[in-house]
Amino acid sequence: MQQFDTIIIGAGHNGLVCATYLARAGQKVLVLEAGDVPGGLASTREFHPGFRVSVAHTLNHFSPKINAELELARHGFDNVGAPLPTIGLGANGNHVQVEADSITGVSDKDAVKYRDYIARMQRFARALEPSWMKTMPRVGNNSLRELLTFAQVGLKLRLLGKRDMREFLRIAALPARDLMDENFDSELLKSTLAWDGLIGSRQAPRSPNNTVLTMLYRMTGEHGGAHSLPAGGIETLVNALVSAASAAGAELRLNSSVSKLLVYGDENGLQVTGVALADGSEIAAERVVSATDPRRTFLQLLGVEHLEIEFSNRINRLRCEGFVAKLHLALSGVPEFTGLARPDGRIIIAPDMDTIEFAYDDAKHGRLPDRPVMEVVVPSLTDPSLAPEGQHVLSAHAMYIPHKLADGWNDDARNELQERLIDTLCHYAPTLRQQIQHRQLLTPADLELDWRVSGGHWHHTELAMDQMLMMRPTYEAAQYSTPVPGLYLCSAGCHPGGGIMGGAGHNAAREILT
Amino acid sequence: MKPETDSQHDHFAGERLKLSHFHPRQADLNLRDAWSSWNGTKFADYYYDAEYEYFCIRNACGTYDICPMQKYFAEGPHAQAMLNRMVTRNIANMRDNRVTYVCWCTDEGRIIDDGTIFKLGPEKFMLTCGSPSLAWLKKASFGFNELTIVDMSDDIAALSLQGPTSCAVLKAMGLSGIENLKPFQITHYPFAGGELMVSRTGFTGDLGYELWISPDLALAMWDALYEAGEHYGIQPYGEAATNMARLEAGFIMPDMEFNEALKTVHFRHDQTPFELNLGWLVDFKKPHFNGRRALLEEKRRGPTYTLTRLDIEGNKVAEGACIYGNRKCTREIGYVTSAMWSPAVKANIALAMIKTEHLSGDLWAEIYYEKELRQYHKVARCTICDKPFWAPERARATPPADF
Numbered sequence: 001m002q003q004f005d006t007i008i009i010g011a012g013h014n015g016l017v018c019a020t021y022l023a024r025a026g027q028k029v030l031v032l033e034a035g036d037v038p039g040g041l042a043s044t045r046e047f048h049p050g051f052r053v054s055v056a057h058t059l060n061h062f063s064p065k066i067n068a069e070l071e072l073a074r075h076g077f078d079n080v081g082a083p084l085p086t087i088g089l090g091a092n093g094n095h096v097q098v099e100a101d102s103i104t105g106v107s108d109k110d111a112v113k114y115r116d117y118i119a120r121m122q123r124f125a126r127a128l129e130p131s132w133m134k135t136m137p138r139v140g141n142n143s144l145r146e147l148l149t150f151a152q153v154g155l156k157l158r159l160l161g162k163r164d165m166r167e168f169l170r171i172a173a174l175p176a177r178d179l180m181d182e183n184f185d186s187e188l189l190k191s192t193l194a195w196d197g198l199i200g201s202r203q204a205p206r207s208p209n210n211t212v213l214t215m216l217y218r219m220t221g222e223h224g225g226a227h228s229l230p231a232g233g234i235e236t237l238v239n240a241l242v243s244a245a246s247a248a249g250a251e252l253r254l255n256s257s258v259s260k261l262l263v264y265g266d267e268n269g270l271q272v273t274g275v276a277l278a279d280g281s282e283i284a285a286e287r288v289v290s291a292t293d294p295r296r297t298f299l300q301l302l303g304v305e306h307l308e309i310e311f312s313n314r315i316n317r318l319r320c321e322g323f324v325a326k327l328h329l330a331l332s333g334v335p336e337f338t339g340l341a342r343p344d345g346r347i348i349i350a351p352d353m354d355t356i357e358f359a360y361d362d363a364k365h366g367r368l369p370d371r372p373v374m375e376v377v378v379p380s381l382t383d384p385s386l387a388p389e390g391q392h393v394l395s396a397h398a399m400y401i402p403h404k405l406a407d408g409w410n411d412d413a414r415n416e417l418q419e420r421l422i423d424t425l426c427h428y429a430p431t432l433r434q435q436i437q438h439r440q441l442l443t444p445a446d447l448e449l450d451w452r453v454s455g456g457h458w459h460h461t462e463l464a465m466d467q468m469l470m471m472r473p474t475y476e477a478a479q480y481s482t483p484v485p486g487l488y489l490c491s492a493g494c495h496p497g498g499g500i501m502g503g504a505g506h507n508a509a510r511e512i513l514t
Numbered sequence: 515m516k517p518e519t520d521s522q523h524d525h526f527a528g529e530r531l532k533l534s535h536f537h538p539r540q541a542d543l544n545l546r547d548a549w550s551s552w553n554g555t556k557f558a559d560y561y562y563d564a565e566y567e568y569f570c571i572r573n574a575c576g577t578y579d580i581c582p583m584q585k586y587f588a589e590g591p592h593a594q595a596m597l598n599r600m601v602t603r604n605i606a607n608m609r610d611n612r613v614t615y616v617c618w619c620t621d622e623g624r625i626i627d628d629g630t631i632f633k634l635g636p637e638k639f640m641l642t643c644g645s646p647s648l649a650w651l652k653k654a655s656f657g658f659n660e661l662t663i664v665d666m667s668d669d670i671a672a673l674s675l676q677g678p679t680s681c682a683v684l685k686a687m688g689l690s691g692i693e694n695l696k697p698f699q700i701t702h703y704p705f706a707g708g709e710l711m712v713s714r715t716g717f718t719g720d721l722g723y724e725l726w727i728s729p730d731l732a733l734a735m736w737d738a739l740y741e742a743g744e745h746y747g748i749q750p751y752g753e754a755a756t757n758m759a760r761l762e763a764g765f766i767m768p769d770m771e772f773n774e775a776l777k778t779v780h781f782r783h784d785q786t787p788f789e790l791n792l793g794w795l796v797d798f799k800k801p802h803f804n805g806r807r808a809l810l811e812e813k814r815r816g817p818t819y820t821l822t823r824l825d826i827e828g829n830k831v832a833e834g835a836c837i838y839g840n841r842k843c844t845r846e847i848g849y850v851t852s853a854m855w856s857p858a859v860k861a862n863i864a865l866a867m868i869k870t871e872h873l874s875g876d877l878w879a880e881i882y883y884e885k886e887l888r889q890y891h892k893v894a895r896c897t898i899c900d901k902p903f904w905a906p907e908r909a910r911a912t913p914p915a916d917f
Contacts (some may be wrong), residue, residue, distance in 0.1 A: 265801025269810075304657025305599055308621040309804045313653050476621075483807065 004030045004285040006512070007275055008250075009258050009301070010452075010491070012040025015291030016241040017505030018490040020070050022289075023248035025513050030283065031250055032275065034257035034452055039238035040291075041451055041458065042500055048438035050388040051330040054234045055442065055451070057377045057395040058084065058346060059500055060196075061221035062237065065133060066502045070244045076232075077240030081382065083226035085345035088192030089428045093338040096189050097345065100226055106186045117183050117193075124168050125219035127156040132220060132496040132503050135479050135511055136470035171212050173465065177205035177353055179212060187352035191373075194356070195348050196225065199375060199399060200458040200498065202323050204360035205353045210465045217463075218499060227346045233383030237500070261288055261301045261487065270306055272486030287486045289508060293453055293460035294473040294493040295320050298482075306484055314474040318493075319462040320455035322444030323363060325401035327374075327421050329394040330387065330438040335378060337429045347376040349428060359400050366406030368417050372424055374398045391437075396421065403444035403455050414441055459498030460491050469495055480508040488512060531556040534581040535671035535732035539740075543750050550753065553646060553667075555582035558752035565857075567751035568758045571718055572858055574747025575677030577739070578717075578756055580724065584629075584646055585666040588639045592658035597631060597639055600654045602787060602796040602803055608633045611700040613715050617787055617795050618650075623808030624775035624784040626650060627768065628792075630715060632700060640666070644768050650776065654804070671732035675739065676722030676759070678908055679746040682917040684712070684723060687742035692723075693913035706734050717756060719763020721908045746917060761852050762859060762904035764823055766790055771821060771851045771865060788817040789867070819848065819867040823899035826862040826879055830892060831855055835864075835879040839872050841893055843880050847872040850879065858904050866896075873898070 006022050008015045011033035023029045037043045044054040059080045067077070086098045088105075096105035103114045131153050137146030157165055171179055176197045180190035196218050197211035198204070205211075219225035230236045242252060257278040264273045274284035290297040295318050298304075304312040337343050350356050350373035359369035375397040380386040386393045398421050405413055418441050426432050444456030453460060461473050470478045472495045480488050490508030492498030524530070532555045534540065540558060548559040557579065560567055570576040588597055598605050601616040608614060610633055617628040629643030641651070651663045675683065684692045689703050692712065700713045708731045716722030727735050740748055760767060768774055771790060778784040786809065787796050796809055826832050837848035848868035856863045868877065877896040882889065908914055 267799045267801070269806065270802050299657065305595055306802055308807075309600065309650075309654045309656075310621040313656055316656055 004028050004283065006030070006287050006289055007032060007283060007285040008289045008291055008490070009275065009297070010034070010040065010291035011038035011242070011252055011254075012291050012491070013042055013238065013241055013500055013502055014490050014492065014505035014508075015040075015289075016238075016245050017066055017070070017502040018289055018291065018509045019250040019252075020241070020245045020248045021506065021509030022512060023245065023250040025509075029245075029250035030285070031245065031252045032256040032258055032277070032283075033252065033254050036254050038242050038252060038254065039234075041447070041453070042234050042238055044233065044235040044238070044386075047328050047440040048330040051328075051391070051393055051438065052386045053328045053379065053393050053395050055326050055447070056234060056500055057379055057397075058227035058229055059221070059234065059237065060223070060225065060227040061218055061499055061501050063133065063502045063506065064222050066506050070241075072237070072240040072244060075240035075243035075247065077230065077237050079230065080222060081228035081230040083223040083228050084377075086192060086195075086226070086348060087340065087345040088188045088348045088350070089337065089339075090188045091351040091427075094188070095339055096186065096192055098189075098192060100224055103189075106184075106189050110184050110186050110189055113183050114189070120164065120167070121216065122219060122224055123160060123164060125216040125225070127160050127168070128153070128213075128216050129220050130156055131469070132217065132501070133506060135507050136472075136495050138479060139470055139475060173208050173210070174212055175206050175208045176203075176211040177357070180205070180353065191350040191353050191356055192348045194353065195350065195375065198356065199397060200324055201464065202319065202321065202364075202400075202462055203464075204364075204400075205357050210463060210468065213465070213468065214463060217497065220501075229377070229379055229382040231382065233379060233386060234500075235383075258301060260303075263302070263306050263484070270484050272302075272484055287488060287512065289488040289490050289512070291491045291505070293320065293457075293491055294318065294477065294489055295454040295461065296452070297487075297489065297491075302484065302487065308483060311474070311476055311483055318467065318473055319464065320457050320460065321403040321462075322447060322453075322456035322458060323400045323402065324458060325398045325417065325444060326442040326447070327394075327396040327398055327418070328440040328442075329396075329422075329432075329436050331392045331394055331432075331435040332437055333390065333435055334381070334392055335394055335429045335432050335435060342381070343376070343378050344381045349374040349376060349424060356399070363400035363402045366402050366404060368405070368413065368420065369400060370420075372398050372401070372417075372421055374421065374424065376425070394425075394432075396425070401443055403448070403457075409443055409445045414443065417441060417443070458492070460493035463497045468497070472497065480504075480511040532668075534579050535729045536579050536581065536673060536736055538733060539736045540579060540750055548752065552582040552753070553584065557582055558750065560752040560754045561750050564752070564754035564758070567749060567755035568857070570747060570749040571677045571720060571751060571755060571759050573678065574749070575675060575680040575683055575743065576749050576751040576755070578674040578676065578751055580672040580674050583667070583672065584643050585670050585672070586641045586647070586651055587664045587666050588641060588651070588655075588661060589664070590637055590661040592661040593637050593639050596655050596658040596661055597641065598800070599802065600651075600804055601631070602805065602809070604797045604800045605631055605633070606800075610635055613698045613700060613713050615795070617792055619787065619805035619809065620775045621805060621808065622775075623786050623805035623812055624778070624782075625772055625787060625790065625792075626775045628766065632713065634700070645774060669729065671727050671729045671735070673725045673736070673739075674716055674722065675725060676716045676718040676720050678721055678915070679743075679748075679917045680722050681914040683739065683743040683746045683748060685916075686746070687738050693916070695723075696912045697910055705738075706731050710735065717763075717765060718759035719765065719902070719904055719909060720759065720906065721911075721914050757852070758854055761854055761863065761865065762856050764865070764902045764904075766792075766821070766865075767852065771867075785819070786812050786817060788812050789819045789821060791821045817870055820870045820873060821851070822848075822866050822868045822873065823903060824850075824864045824866050824877065824879070824896040825899050826853075826864055826881075826896050827894045828892065829855055829862050830881045830883045830894065831862065832864045832879045832881045832894070835881045837866050837868055837896065838878045838880060838893075839875050841876070841878050843878065843893060847877075856903060861903070862894075863899075863903050864896075
C-alpha cells in the first residue's frame with residue numbers, strides 16, 4: 001500500500017483548499033475525486049455539445065484571505081470579477097436593480113430605506129466576519145484559545161455599539177418576511193433582497209431561523225454580498241485551486257471513488273488508517289480528511305459500528321434534503337427579458353414574497369411548486385467559452401424543488417417541472433422557447449446521485465441555527481476532528497458552511513496543522 | 515399480561531396494573547395483599563413477611579416473579595455487533611447457551627442500565643434489564659440493518675427460583691441433570707408439550723436458577739414447581755426480600771445505587787461504571803464501545819465517587835445516612851445508598867457512595883433511627899469491606915449439595 005500523510009476525499013473547492021494548505025506545510029497529500037472533473041458543485045461540465053456550465057453559477061464570498069495566502073493569482077485566478085447587479089423582475093415588465101450603493105426601480109422612500117438597511121446589514125456582516133474563518137469553540141471546554149474565539153466575536157458585536165447590537169440581536173432570527181415588511185414597501189424589492197437569505201435552505205419568507213444569518217454569511221465577500229463572475233468563469237477558480245494544490249505538491253486522482261474508510265482497532269481504540277477504493281485497492285494514510293458531506297462520511301464511508309450511539313443518531317437526523325433544482329438551457333442567442341437591455345446581472349424571478357412562500361408550501365408537502373421562483377444567470381455573457389460563438393447558456397436555480405417528491409421522481413414529474421420552469425421564464429422572456437436547443441434539469445435527487453451529495457443539498461446539511469457554528473454538523477465533530485482518531489471533516493457540512501468560500505477547508509487544515 | 519380489568523366502561527382501564535402470568539397463584543399466596551408495581555405490572559412487596567421470605571431464600575428456596583423484567587430478543591447477522599457496540603463488556607467470544615452480566619452507557623460513559631445478555635444461538639440474543647429500554651435499543655440499532663429487536667417482555671413467563679434447595683426442587687420436578695448446569699449456563703427441557711429454558715442465574719448471590727417458559731404454560735410450570743418444592747420449603751418472595759438478598763450479595767439496584775442516565779435531570783447525578791465499582795465490566799481491550807472515550811478519561815482521572823461496602827459498628831441501620839470523614843461530622847464525604855442488618859453475615863452493612871479521595875481516611879456514618887416514636891441519632895464508625903458481604907460456596911458449586 002502507498003503511504004500518504006493525508007488523503008482528502010473529494011476535490012471540491014474545500015478539499016482543494018485544505019489539500020493546498022497541508023501540502024504547503026510539507027505533508028504528502030493525495031486528493032481522491034470520484035468524478036472525472038475536479039470542483040464538485042462548482043465544476044464546469046458539458047451538458048450539450050459545445051455548451052458548458054457549472055451548478056454553482058456565481059461567486060459571492062470566496063475568501064480573500066485564502067485567495068491571498070494560496071497566491072491564486074499566480075495560478076490564473078486574477079479576481080472574482082466585477083460585481084453583478086441583482087435584478088428583480090416584476091410581473092409586468094418592470095424591474096428593480098440593486099447594486100452595492102445604488103438602487104433603481106423603487107420609490108424614493110424605499111431607496112432611502114435601502115441605503116440605511118444595507119449599511120446596517122454590512123456592519124453586522126463585518127461584525128460576524130471573524131467567526132467564519134475560525135474554528136468554533138467546543139461547548140463546555142474552557143480552553144483559553146476557545147474562550148478567545150468567543151471573546152473576539154462577542155467583542156466585535158459589542159463594538160457595534162448599543163443601538164446596533166440590540167438591533168442585531170432583535171433581527172438575528174427574524175423571518176425574512178418581517179425584516180422586509182418593516183423596511184420596504186415594494187414587494188418586488190422585498191423578494192429580491194430576501195432571496196439570499198432563502199436560497200439553498202429549507203426556509204420560506206415566514207420561517208424564523210437563520211435567514212438573516214445566511215444573508216450576513218453571504219455578505220462577507222469582497223463585494224459585500226454582490227455576486228460576480230470571473231472573466232473565465234467559475235472554472236478559473238477551480239483550475240487555480242487545482243494548480244495551487246499541485247504546485248504545493250498535492251496529488252489529485254480523478255475517477256477514484258472511495259467506498260470505505262479503513263479502520264484499525266486494538267486496545268488503544270480505533271484509528272482511521274486509509275481508504276478503500278471502489279476498485280478494491282487500498283491506500284494508507286496518517287489521516288483522512290473528508291470533503292464529502294458528513295452524513296455520507298460517517299454513515300456510508302465509516303459505518304456506525306465505529307461511532308457512538310447518540311452521535312450516529314445525530315448524524316442520521318441531520319437535515320440534508322436539498323430544495324433547489326438546476327435548469328440549464330442551451331440557447332441560440334442572448335435571451336431577451338422584457339424591459340432589460342441585456343441580461344448581464346443576476347436575475348431574480350420572484351415577483352412578491354407570497355409567491356416565494358407558496359412555492360415553499362407546495363414543496364414542503366412534496367409537491368412541485370405551481371409558480372416556481374428562480375435565480376437566473378447567463379454566464380456565457382461573461383465567459384464566452386461556455387457556448388459556441390453567438391450562442392448562450394442560461395443557468396437557473398429554481399426553488400423550492402423537493403428532494404423527495406411525494407410521488408417520487410419520474411420522467412413525467414421531470415417534464416412537468418421543466419415545462420413549469422420554462423413557462424415561468426417565458427413569462428419574462430417571451431421569445432425564449434424558440435431559442436432553446438437543449439435543456440438539462442438537475443433535481444436535488446440528481447445532484448445527490450451525480451455529484452454524490454447527500455440529499456443534493458448545496459450545504460451538505462441544512463445551514464440552520466441548530467446546525468451552525470459549534471453545532472455544525474453536530475457537536476463532537478464541529479472542530480473538524482471527529483470522534484474517530486485519524487478522521488477529519490472539511491466540507492460544507494462543517495462550520496462555516498457552504499457556498500464557494502473555502503472556510504471549511506481552510507479551518508480544517510489549520511486544525512490539523514496545530 | 516392483561517390489565518386487571520379491561521371493561522370498556524372503566525375510565526381508569528389504562529391506569530390499572532397489568533397482571534403477571536403467575537398472578538392467579540401469587541394472589542392466592544399474597545396473604546397481606548402487599549402489592550406495588552414494577553414496570554406497570556402488579557408486583558408483590560412481600561407475601562407474608564419480608565424477613566421470613568428472606569430466610570426462605572437463604573435456608574430453603576423461594577420464587578420471585580420476573581415477568582415484569584424487560585426482555586428483548588436481538589436477532590440477525592448484526593445482532594452481536596450491535597450489542598457489542600452497546601455494552602462495555604466484550605461479548606464477541608460468548609458461547610451459545612451462556613449468560614453474561616453487562617452494563618451499557620451513554621456516549622458520555624454514564625450508566626443507562628445493567629442487565630444480562632443470554633446467547634441463545636449464533637445470531638440470537640436475549641437482553642434482560644430492569645427498565646423499558648426499547649427506545650435505546652432502537653437508537654443503538656440504527657445502522658445495523660440485518661437485525662430485529664423484539665420486545666418479548668409480555669411474551670415470556672419468567673420465574674426466579676433461588677436458595678440452597680433450588681436445585682433439589684428442580685430435580686424433583688424431573689429436570690434430570692440440572693445439577694450439572696454451571697453458573698451462567700443455559701439448558702432446555704421439554705415441558706408439557708412446550709419447552710422450559712433454565713439458566714443458572716439470579717439476583718440473590720445464592721444458588722439459584724431462572725425459569726423461562728411460554729405464558730400459556732406458566733401456571734402448569736408453577737404447579738409442577740410448587741408440587742416438587744412442597745417438602746423443600748418453597749415460598750414466593752417479593753421485592754423487600756430481594757432487596758435484602760441482593761444487598762448482602764453486593765448487587766446494585768437502579769434508583770438505589772444508580773440513577774439511569776437517560777432519566778437523570780441534574781448534571782452528573784448519574785454514574786459511571788467506575789463509580790459503581792463495575793470497572794471489571796469495562797473492557798478497554800475492545801477497540802470500540804459506546805462511551806469508551808469518556809470512560810477511558812474517567813479511568814485516567816479516577817472516579818469522583820466510589821461505591822463502597824461498609825461494615826458499620828452497632829446495629830442501627832444506616833439507611834439514608836451521610837458519611838463523614840471525621841467523628842464530628844463536619845467533613846461530609848458521601849452517602850449511604852442501601853443499608854440493612856444482615857442476618858446472614860450478622861453485621862450492620864451498607865453500600866455507600868464515597869468520594870474516592872477520602873476512601874483511605876476515617877469513615878463515620880451519622881445514623882438517624884427511631885425507637886417507639888422517639889427519634890435518635892448516633893455517629894458510627896464504618897469499616898470498608900474489601901470482599902463481598904456474602905458469597906457462599908454453594909452459589910458456585912457444581913453439582914450443588916443435594917437435599
